[in-house]
Amino acid sequence: MIVIALGSNLPGPWGSPRQTVEHAFAALDAGPLRLVAASSLIISEPFGRKNQPTFVNAAACIETHLSPDALMRRLHMIEREAGRQRRLRWGPRTLDLDLLDYHGLLRRKRTQSIRPLVLPHPGMTERLFVMEPLQQVAPRWRHPLTKESAAFIIRKLNRLNGA
Secondary structure, rough: OOOEEEEOOOEEEOOOOOHHHHHHHHOOOOOOOOEEEEEEEEEEOOOOOOOOOEEEEEEOOOEEEOOOHHHHHHHHHHHHOOOOOOOOOOOOOOEEEOOOOEEEOOOOOOOOOOOOEEEOOOOOHHHHHHHHHHHHHHOOOOOOOOOOEHHHHHHHHHOOOOO
């Protein structure tokens, strides 16, 4: 199972953040990518930098023959088509596509790479706006390292946040 997180909080060439995420679902179902499942869209507060618009978030399960690195290049290409400009870490963006899990592959940082691809995504279990849509598209998913289910992680995050 390959799981992608989607997020947008700025309008771009594909329209509003909501339209951009919906258009991104179509982009994840083209060429060597096949969309298997798409979550509903949720609204969330910004993570990291707080002084920016709220986000529209979602998750998708896809299938592809692309390697993890080739898939990341494809995801970055889709982001650029949506008007993404990488200026500030955790800053506003027209589209953010994160590779959360690639068939349970465990991949650590490599020192020779400037922006190494780490799998599973290292911050995913700290973010409800990632875990809730993930649970929708992959209810049987388990974290490749901890073996915790998305439902368990969500309950843990809710307890930490006082919900």
